[in-house]
Amino acid sequence: MYKDLKGKVVVITGASKGLGRAMAVRFGQEQAKVVINYRSSEEEGLEVLKEVQEAGGEGIIVRADVAKEDDVKNLVRTAVDHFGTLDIMINNAGMENPSPSHELSLEDWNRVININLTGTFLGSREAIKYFVENDIKGNVINMSSVHEMIPWPLFVHYAASKGGIKLMTETLALEYAPKGIRVNNIGPGAINTPINAEKFADPDKRADVESMIPLGYIGHPEEIAAVAAWLASSEASYVTGITLFADGGMTKYPEFQAGRG
Numbered sequence: 001m002y003k004d005l006k007g008k009v010v011v012i013t014g015a016s017k018g019l020g021r022a023m024a025v026r027f028g029q030e031q032a033k034v035v036i037n038y039r040s041s042e043e044e045g046l047e048v049l050k051e052v053q054e055a056g057g058e059g060i061i062v063r064a065d066v067a068k069e070d071d072v073k074n075l076v077r078t079a080v081d082h083f084g085t086l087d088i089m090i091n092n093a094g095m096e097n098p099s100p101s102h103e104l105s106l107e108d109w110n111r112v113i114n115i116n117l118t119g120t121f122l123g124s125r126e127a128i129k130y131f132v133e134n135d136i137k138g139n140v141i142n143m144s145s146v147h148e149m150i151p152w153p154l155f156v157h158y159a160a161s162k163g164g165i166k167l168m169t170e171t172l173a174l175e176y177a178p179k180g181i182r183v184n185n186i187g188p189g190a191i192n193t194p195i196n197a198e199k200f201a202d203p204d205k206r207a208d209v210e211s212m213i214p215l216g217y218i219g220h221p222e223e224i225a226a227v228a229a230w231l232a233s234s235e236a237s238y239v240t241g242i243t244l245f246a247d248g249g250m251t252k253y254p255e256f257q258a259g260r261g
């Protein structure tokens with residue numbers, strides 16, 4: 001637990017399931033004020049709100065599609081109107097949609113780029129605008145991936161979006177460091193969330209993924225939430241512009257593990 005997170009206002013996009021949900025609950029345990037963004041299922045949003053409250057936090061749910069500028073503006077405005085300020089913005093919402101690259105439609109390309117990359121930009125921009133105008137040394141955390149550095153055939157739009165997030169975060173960190181605003185990425189490896197449910201339900205596919213993870217297991221959402229809590233806390237006060245990979249070693253070329261090469 002990080003004492004300084006108590007009472008902090010945190011917006012988490014895509015918080016109705018997966019990593020967003022785990023982060024919402026973790027910030028609830030930290031007794032933060034959690035703004036739970038959902039896109040379509042109010043019911044799921046309310047379930048997460050209950051978990052946040054049971055964990056010891058306060059919260060509200062706000063519907064927003066992160067790819068829509070007005071929705072993101074409204075999300076940040078609602079957080080500030082309800083809780084009086086904003087301290088931490090976590091741009092987590094994302095999607096993937098595999099396709100051979102030569103068959104990928106422009107529509108599918110745009111959908112992934114709009115949600116993963118443009119949505120992360122809009123959330124970052126609205127939060128930073130509020131921090132600058134109100135002289136707040138706020139905190140932005142973007143959800144990248146190991147695929148900001150590992151190429152991923154069939155996921156060209158996803159990899160491009162995460163590669164874009166890498167340099168966007170580094171640029172924003174540099175631009176706003178003089179104002180004390182920190183901007184960082186989390187780079188998860190393979191984590192057990194609904195985005196991977198179908199793949200991990202197949203024992204062969206699961207074993208194949210596990211073979212690429214030096215620590216030997218698929219990560220738990222709570223292990224990513226723990227990274228988010230640390231990055232948001234004052235314990236990470238000197239950390240900005242990084243991607244903190246939480247990937248069980250996946251980015252460390254596991255095929256070389258046995259001394260091959």
Ligand code: NAI
Pocket residue numbers: 013014015016017018019020037038039040064065066067092093094095115143144145146187188189190191192193194195196
């Ligand atoms: P998930 O599919 O379980 O959850 C994604 C969440 O984003 C859902 O709540 C969904 O409703 C929301 N969302 C999607 N489009 C949205 C939109 N337009 N507006 C608002 N919300 C929207 O996926 P998971 O695993 O929780 O992923 C969260 C983030 O972590 C994503 O950015 C993903 O790329 C990233 N990530 C996940 C990894 C994993 O292994 N689970 C690995 C690396 C990165």
